[in-house]
Amino acid sequence: MPIASGNRHVAWFFRRAIGGAAVLWAVTTFTFIVQALMPGDRALLIINMAAGNITNPSQAEIDAVNAEYGFTDPIAVQYLNYLWRLLHGDFGVSYQLHRPVIEIVGAQILPTIVLAFSALLTAWFIAIFMTVVLAGRANPWSRFVSGLQIVMATMPPYWIGTILLVTFAVYLRIFPVEGKNSLIGLVLPTLALAIPLAGFIGLVIQQEFVRVLEQPFVTSSRARGMGDFGVRLRHVLRHAVLPGVTLSGWAVGSLFSGAVLVETVFARQGIGGILVTATSARDVPLVTGITVISAGIYVIANILVDRAYLIIDPRIKLA
Amino acid sequence: MSSSAVTLPRRVSPRIRETIAISARIPLRVYLAATVIAFFLVSAITPHLLQSHSAFKMDLRATLQPPSLSHFFGTDQAGRDTYSRIVSGAGQSLSIGLGATALSMIVALFLGVAAGLGGRLVDGAVSRFLDVLFAFPMLFLALLFVTVFGPSVTTQIIAVGLGTAPGYARMIRGQVLSARGAGYVEAAVALGHPFPKIVRRHILPNALHPLVVMMTLGVGQAVVWASGLAFLGLGAAPPSSEWGALLDAGRDYITRAWWLEVMPGVAIVAFALSVTVVGHHLQDRLEGRVDA
């Protein structure tokens, strides 16, 4: 296998990192604009939130809050301050909880990442299994699987999660109802997230798999004595997974969305629960902070996915 | 020999024959799906026709009843019939889905066609913009919206609409670009047709004719996502019968009365699946794979 010189790898990563940084900058700017559009007086909102009900604060109180959060500065200054603080890892202070956002998120993000990652792996495993064993065959199982994949892809994670929860946890009592940080508590939430994604990936790679099976190089391999399973595993699979790999980049975002829902269903630890309460409490810094951090994870994940693609398909030059 | 020499004796029978032939080739699952969609459409327009009880009528003698013949999907903590609530909520759920899809399509068309036709600069700008939007997990973007503008039906529509738009925009952009580079476009240039005419007669029709199918599939997904938002408590206020709101309400009773959480979900999934089946079938017809 030809190995590119180390310099080209580094240059590629560097270029992608710059691109990623640009995207993140745009993301932060976007979120800033959105939060600046918030209707109503933000100082008032904060005071009311702390008090727990609608109050009538004095001007001095309002001024104090404005000064603390910088709401009365000109918008350009607010923006620059915002960017400056972000570069230092300061995502602001939560309106509700009065703790730095980065602290809150940092504590809770790991369970979500674990959940998303295991769902991705499980989804791929299921999709590859379905495809290699059943794709392109004439038997009724294969036709059933195609339909099944469509059904899987359409069902939302919160629905599957609910069904799994009700069936396995409540009635069959195989898994715990409230999945804490144990491994076994990870099973049902992972399945809930993995199944729809497996459906998507399965549909995409199955289509490609069937197409590649007809290609002449597959016949060439058979003509040298390769058996059917061997041809599928050693030749076709590598070609067929390529569109699925491209899909995986987008899938990271989708998994995060799904994770929020699934964590709610299973009352699991993670940023999902925090995000939901923050949203209903109109806690802007916390929501924007979580969003920006997730976008960062998405950008990094995409760079890794693209790198993986280049390993699988060496036809594309690194340059 | 002039072409008008060929006449059809009676235009009625061949048409009917053709319709029957086409109908016979439609698979069973498409008929089932169409029935389900029809059911929900009727529920949306005239819920009273299909309800078994009044949706808001409380019956405190029959709280938390499991599904039975009198209450198909059971009752909730106030004795309201779940089935009837689902039927009455169809209208709101479907309109949210349709609204979000319409918004999504408008934004996506604008961005996608501009990127496809506009030349390298415009395409570059739009693509960068879409890259940024993609970096937001869809739900998070929606939640950001809800945070800023507060939970309501309108926010639901806008959040889901804008959240799904980038995906469609990218698809449309791809379609327009490939139509633009197609051989028949070049042939039209060689024939001497001016570019606006080519766009109108070749590029747009070929690029956008999968749009109908996209929208059909999209409505299903929009309903799913909008319900997801409501499930998190961020949609319309209670006592709405909108399906997502029902999901949210049922969350507390999962262990005691599973039907409150599962049945609205069944409705959502049934609608989304039916729409997907019909959409895929339309897609197959359009692409000529009639026996799919």
Next chain:
Amino acid sequence: MSRPDEDVRESAGNPLLRVDSLRVSFGRDASEGAVVHGVSFSLAAGRCVAIVGESGSGKSVTARSLVGLAGANAHVRAGALEYGGRDLTKLSEREWRRVRGKEIGFVLQDALVSLDQLRPVGKEVGEALVLHGEAGTRAELAERVIDLLKLVGIPEPALKARQLPHELSGGQRQRALIAAALALDPQILIADEPTTALDATVQAQILELLEETRQRGKALILISHDLAVVSRMADEVLVMRHGEVVERGPAEQIFRNPQHEYTRRLLDAVPSALSRGTRLAPASAPALYAPSLYPSSRDDDSRVAPTPAKDGPLLRAEGLVKRFRGPDGVVRTAVGGVSFDLHGGETLGVVGESGSGKSTLARLVLALERPDDGSVLLHGLPWTGVSERERQPRRRRISVIYQDPLSSFDPRWTVDRIIDDSLDGAHQSAARRAERVDELLDLVALPIGSRRRRPLELSGGQRQRIAIARAIASRPSVIICDEPVSALDVSIQAQVLDLLGDLKEQLGVSYIFISHDLGVIHHFSDRVLVMSQGLVVESGHVDDVFHRPQEEYTQRLVAAVPRLRHPRLMPERMLAE
């Protein structure tokens, strides 16, 4: 290149492969219609049997059924199908796997898609060794792979073995594919269209390689549609059509004295120097002459530019240059300074191998690309270098026909709409336009019933006729034909060439005819430009250039093309030898 003439009598020893009444059908049971039936031949070591036919003749299915790869739902029956005495119809899949690669090797066409593009070439070449358990250690395997690559004449074998297929040239890829099939030294090598998709000079090298293989004692089964290739290689020839063998015999006999009417037609249809001025296909219904298409006064064309200059060339290209920047940033010169004249009523042929720039030249002449330097004059007026607006009304003067007409049609349109779209004069009545569409369909011999159909539903030859109808609808002076017959079967190719010739006579158009096939060019063109790497290497009257080539490249090109041994062409052979 002489070999002893033998007849078909089985050689004294046992034949390696004996096929008798082979029948292949697809479907749920064996009684359904056969795709191939009645195929019989025998093959001895060191001999070459060729199966010749057009698309749909069943030759590929026959070849694949000899290695059990006809398809999952294929039913293969035969009076006898024996290899070395073993009955091949009784083999299980597992037993087949032991035969494939070891006893019988198979080579497909177009190595770019016949080799796994994601794996290094060396891995593909060594695959048979690994599968049959003869790989040994990694070092031993690597060495055997390098030896195999050397055997087929690939330079720098150690380096090439590590590269991916797309990094090798077309010829090297095909050699590697042959090496992969020869890895375990099988007794029989089946080659299915091994030289299609290759340039003429490369094709000659691959044929050399196959010939060497045969002389080392292998038996060769050659599948091809190219009669000239077959005539060079084969000892025995089977001519197939619609799944049947219509004629079978020693090569000399088939080509010198064909018995069956189909074989004769096939041989007559091959264009070459000696078929110039004659029809290649049997005359079908004569095309109707439609004077209304070319009235003396252009009353409907108020938008057309002034009448062309009476003297001077119809089209003149001067110093055309076009460069492209590749995806790797390197700038390539596709056309590096080409000049030529096209006169009224003549056909100018442009011949060259892939990468010679002939297609780019066509696009420059059509003003679909802007030249980086140089200009084109049409009817004496500037054609390139003016705005598209100015050109639009004059575009009707020059038309184009492509190799793949399907991609030039809007997939949603029916035939009549496609042709109607190319008519000029939008202010005419619908009835009048429909009449002209019918006239054009008649002119290109398309049945009126195809009006309402979509091009996708029609055959390759019919699609090309639609393209021709569209091209002549605007009454052009010049038609650019870019490989118009390269994708067609020989007999269909003959019909289309005849049609183009008829139209030239009746309508007085001039052609710029681009092709890689010297026979077609020699048959059809008056003058010819020989292109290589963006430049015109040689030009002149087609007989002069091909019979007495002056430049070295032209000489090499002419020498590389296999000649058909056929009564018509006998003088040719004597000339060449």
